[in-house]
Amino acid sequence: MFASFRACSGVSLSSINSSFRLRHRTHVCKCGCVLQRDHNASINILNIGKLSYGRADRK
DSSP states (O other), X not given: OOOTTTBOTTTOTTOBOTTOOXXXXXXXXXXXXXXXXXXXXXXXXXXXHHHHTTOOOOO
């Protein structure tokens, strides 16, 4: 299972913050991306869907 809330939607899906827990409400990445946790996760899920259909135009 992919923990979409742990990956930064601003960098790439391979950039996963393993210390980020579900109880944290704000996703803050080293790249400077700051998003509400569920918003970040929804962008990641959208990007995974685009990749699976060959439409990886990121953002």
